[in-house]
Every structure is written in C-alpha cells, then in structure tokens.
Amino acid sequence: MARGTITIDEKRCKGCELCTSVCPKNLIQMATYFSARGYRPAILVDPHAQCTGCMLCSTICPDVAITVYREMKSRKAQLVAA
Numbered sequence: 915m916a917r918g919t920i921t922i923d924e925k926r927c928k929g930c931e932l933c934t935s936v937c938p939k940n941l942i943q944m945a946t947y948f949s950a951r952g953y954r955p956a957i958l959v960d961p962h963a964q965c966t967g968c969m970l971c972s973t974i975c976p977d978v979a980i981t982v983y984r985e986m987k988s989r990k991a992q993l994v995a996a
C-alpha cells in the first residue's frame with residue numbers, strides 16, 4: 915500500500931467539512947482555531963502515518979485546498995520486492 919500525506923491550504927479552506935467525511939482513515943479534523951478568513955480550517959491528524967494518498971479528500975474539496983503527496987516505489991525497488 916502506498917504511503918501518502920496531504921497539505922491543506924488554510925487560505926483556500928472555507929471549513930465546509932466535506933473532506934472530513936470522505937477520508938477512509940478518518941484522518942482529517944476541523945481545527946479549533948480560526949483562519950485569517952474566519953473559518954475553522956481542516957487539518958490532517960495522522961500521528962501513525964496512515965494516509966494512503968487515496969486522493970478522496972482532494973477530489974471532493976470544492977476549493978482545491980488539498981494537495982496530496984504519494985510515496986512512489988522506484989521500479990528497481992518493485993522488481994526487488996517481486
């Protein structure tokens with residue numbers, strides 16, 4: 915399973931909470947503070963590195979606030995693992 919992580923741009927997030935509902939690992943929560951725009955932004959809470967980089971959160975975000983990063987195994991590593 916690929917490992918992943920995300921960043922959430924607080925300047926774009928309007929706190930709609932859609933991303934919190936779709937993460938299969940339940941890794942996205944709403945912050946307790948307010949952003950400069952006056953919204954409680956979404957934050958990644960992933961202390962055990964469970965994000966798979968599935969992109970469900972970035973796909974549903976209407977404000978394009980989420981960027982997903984996925985760890986890619988090199989072809990050589992895949993061949994060694996095979």
Ligand code: SF4
Nearest residue numbers: 937965966968969971
């Ligand atoms: S990429 Fe997938 S696993 Fe990672 S935070 Fe987004 S929805 Fe959750």
Ligand code: SF4
Nearest residue numbers: 927928930931933975
């Ligand atoms: S879906 Fe996008 S705008 Fe809505 S809370 Fe998540 S990051 Fe913020």
